[in-house]
Amino acid sequence: MPELPEVETVVRGLRKPLIGKKFTDVIIHWPNSIATGVTRLKKDLPGKKILSIDRRGKYLRFNLSDNYTLFLHLKMSGDLFVVPTISDPDPHARTIFSLNNKHELRFKDPRKFGRVYLVKDPNTVIGKLGPEPLEPAFKVQNFINLFSKRKGRLKPLLLNQNFISGLGNIYVDESCFRAGIRPARKIESLKEVELVSLYKAIKYILQRAIKHNGSSFDYVYRGGNFQNHFSVYGRNGELCSKCKNEIKRSVLGGRSTHYCSFCQK
DNA sequence: CTAAAATCCTGGTGGC
C-alpha cells in the first residue's frame, strides 16, 4: 500500500506514543509475516526499549536497546495503530506488539503481505536500497549518474527500490506527469534536461504528498488527503488538467499506469 | 539480456 509519503506519515505519528516504551510480548496471528523467524522474535523482542523511529525507503525502522533493529514493511495493505490493550480486537491485526504501558502496537494488514524483521545487522534488510530521494545530499547529478548503463523503460526502473528508494506506483506516475515524460520511455532516449526535470518533479511530488500526510484510500484510511491532488493516478478517462485531453491507462511492468499522451513525451 | 507473468493474500467493486 504505502509509498514513501505514507510511511513517513506513519513514522511521525508513532514517535510520540512509542518512543521510550518497552516491548513486553508479541502475539503473532500470521507466522508467514515474520521474515526473521517467529521463535527469534518471541525470544528476542520482549524487554527491548524503543529508542527512536525513522524510515528507510518504505521500511519503518525501530532502533531498539541492545543494538537490535525492528523493521516493518507495510507492503500493499498494512497500517499501524497504538491502542489500549483493552480495545476491541481487530480481525486484521496480524501481529500485536505488547507494550509496558497497557497499550499495544497493532500491525493491521488485510492482505497479509506485510513483513516484520528483527535483526542485529540492519544491512541484511536495507543494505541494497537505493538513495533516499529527499535527502539533501541527493543532488541532481547523483540522480543523473544513476541512469548510466541502465536499460529498459523508465517506470520499472523508478519502481526498483535498489535503484531509488521510496517510490511506488502512484508517485512514479505523478512524477512522470509533472516532468512531462511518458512512463514507458526508453532509458537511453532520456535527455539530461529531462532527467533534471524528473529529479525536480520527484522531490516536489513527494514533499507535497508528505505535507498532505500522504494519500488515503477506502480500505486504508489514515487521514492523508493527497489523493485529492492526483493529476493522473486513477484518473484515466478524465481530462488532463493542463491540456484537456483524455488521461490514458496502460499496463507497464505489470502495474497500472496513468499518463497524458499530449503533455507527456 | 529484458520483460512479462505468476506468486504471496484479502476485500471491494462493477457487470450480468
Added chain:
DNA sequence: TGCCACCAGGATTTTA
C-alpha cells in the same frame, strides 16, 4: 441478491 471477473499503494521469483 448472487456469482464472477477484475482490480488494488509491493516485491520477489519463475517463465518466456
